[in-house]
Amino acid sequence: xxxxxxxxxxxxxxxxxxxxxxxxxxxxxxxxxxxxxxxxxxxxxxxxxxxxxxxxxxxxxxxxxxxxxxxxxxxxxxxxxxxxxxxxxxxxxxxxxxxxxxxxxxxxxxxxxxxxxxxxxxxxxxxxxxxxxxxxxx
Numbered sequence: 001x002x003x004x005x006x007x008x009x010x011x012x013x014x015x016x017x018x019x020x021x022x023x024x025x026x027x028x029x030x031x032x033x034x035x036x037x038x039x040x041x042x043x044x045x046x047x048x049x050x051x052x053x054x055x056x057x058x059x060x061x062x063x064x065x066x067x068x069x070x071x072x073x074x075x076x077x078x079x080x081x082x083x084x085x086x087x088x089x090x091x092x093x094x095x096x097x098x099x100x101x102x103x104x105x106x107x108x109x110x111x112x113x114x115x116x117x118x119x120x121x122x123x124x125x126x127x128x129x130x131x132x133x134x135x136x137x138x
Contacts (some may be wrong), residue, residue: 001135002037003027004102005072006112007044007094009128014052014064020113023128027111032071040072041101043094075101092117099123 005027011017012024031038045065053061077097081104085096095117102110102123110118115125126134 001108002039002106003031003131004039004041004075004098004105004107004110005031006098006110006114007040007047008113009111010040010044010048010068011051012113012128014048015055020128023132024113026132027128028071038072039075039102039105039107040068041098042074042077043097044068045074047094073105075105077101078104080104088119090117090119 009020009024009027012020013028017024027036027038030036045068048068049061049065052064081097081100084100085093088096088100090096090099095114098112099110099118107123109124109126109131111128111131112118112125113127115127115130118125
């Protein structure tokens, strides 16, 4: 199964965010174990680097980038995804990039802490807990 993972799920793991860490870590572990294929947008790298460097340290942020690179498959931001995101009229441009990156990657679903930030479509958008329950992977 090919899933697309939103930046906030990755940050839940790296920052050990209370209430979200455990399920997000389980999703991350499923990718590491090869039980699911995890794709992330290349913009997640710079967003995560900025946040982790600010909250923790540059050294930690550097390690995090290497982990992301080694575990997940990056989805390149190309002109097609960019144009779709610009034209989409999402309330949050970053969410639009995530959504069209997931479509471009032929993901089965998007895993996000903010499913309501994405449009209703044929592409399911699930929280980590919802994903684990729906696919009996917990």
